[in-house]
Amino acid sequence: MAIKEYRLKKKRLFLLDIDGTVCKGKQLIGGAKELLQEIRQSGGKFVFVTNNATKSIHDYKETFKELGIETDDTNFVTASYVTIRYLKKNYKNQVIYVLGTESLIQELKQHQIKVTTDCRRKDIACVLVSYDNQLTYQKIQDTCELLATRKVDYIATNPDYTCPIEFGYVPDCGSICEMIEHAVKKKPYYIGKPETAIVDTAIRLNEFSKEETLVVGDRLYTDILCGKRAGVDTALVLTGESTLEESKKCEYRPDYIFDSVAGLYKEWR
Numbered sequence: 236m237a238i239k240e241y242r243l244k245k246k247r248l249f250l251l252d253i254d255g256t257v258c259k260g261k262q263l264i265g266g267a268k269e270l271l272q273e274i275r276q277s278g279g280k281f282v283f284v285t286n287n288a289t290k291s292i293h294d295y296k297e298t299f300k301e302l303g304i305e306t307d308d309t310n311f312v313t314a315s316y317v318t319i320r321y322l323k324k325n326y327k328n329q330v331i332y333v334l335g336t337e338s339l340i341q342e343l344k345q346h347q348i349k350v351t352t353d354c355r356r357k358d359i360a361c362v363l364v365s366y367d368n369q370l371t372y373q374k375i376q377d378t379c380e381l382l383a384t385r386k387v388d389y390i391a392t393n394p395d396y397t398c399p400i401e402f403g404y405v406p407d408c409g410s411i412c413e414m415i416e417h418a419v420k421k422k423p424y425y426i427g428k429p430e431t432a433i434v435d436t437a438i439r440l441n442e443f444s445k446e447e448t449l450v451v452g453d454r455l456y457t458d459i460l461c462g463k464r465a466g467v468d469t470a471l472v473l474t475g476e477s478t479l480e481e482s483k484k485c486e487y488r489p490d491y492i493f494d495s496v497a498g499l500y501k502e503w504r
């Protein structure tokens with residue numbers, strides 16, 4: 236058996252991206268269910284590591300339940316989860332202005348983070364921008380006003396430009412931030428992948444080594460780069476954004492490439 240195949244067979248902790256990797260919109264990608272079941276049955280663990288901050292972990296558990304997959308809190312490390320940890324560590328009891336979904340705002344509040352959507356408040360310490368499918372022009376304008384006229388920190392949940400849905404793609408957090416950047420000439424510090432916080436956290440919370448861990452995703456500049464930076468093997472699946480052509484030209488090449496999670500399942504099991 237080739238070394239690469241041997242290394243793959245040893246994997247026990249699977250850090251799986253969601254959109255474009257195991258799901259497309261509200262549907263599971265073929266092979267995902269079999270892979271997740273086999274990981275569990277063989278004593279391994281899967282953790283969904285997603286940059287998608289529109290949904291809370293509670294929302295995700297419901298979504299996967301509808302798809303026939305039982306999960307608990309330990310099966311998720313999301314960009315919003317690591318953002319919450321970051322805010323708690325760096326902005327204890329300070330006010331955070333949020334451009335994001337109602338679901339994200341509720342999740343932040345549940346974790347005792349002081350949140351506002353009122354840009355006129357004088358005590359705002361930091362602006363947080365996220366994917367927002369309830370985005371309005373007023374929110375954009377308010378965020379620009381804050382960033383242009385006040386000394387506030389600026390962070391964002393994830394740098395993704397697009398998010399895959401049933402018909403194709405819609406703009407994600409990175410695109411919203413670029414729109415703002417054109418107006419105010421400021422870039423945020425991005426918390427999600429390819430920063431390693433999500434992967435580092437998922438490994439720390441589970442009892443597997445880096446050698447036993449595999450990062451699986453559909454995007455080179457977030458998923459694969461994140462795995463590389465974290466020192467973990469990576470697998471690219473071609474069911475989302477990045478293509479085989481792009482992966483060949485890319486400076487951070489994935490360790491494995493599969494047409495889909497079904498291919499990964501076949502090779503690994």
Ligand SMILES: [Mg+2]
Nearest residue numbers: 252254255453
């Ligand atoms: Mg993805």
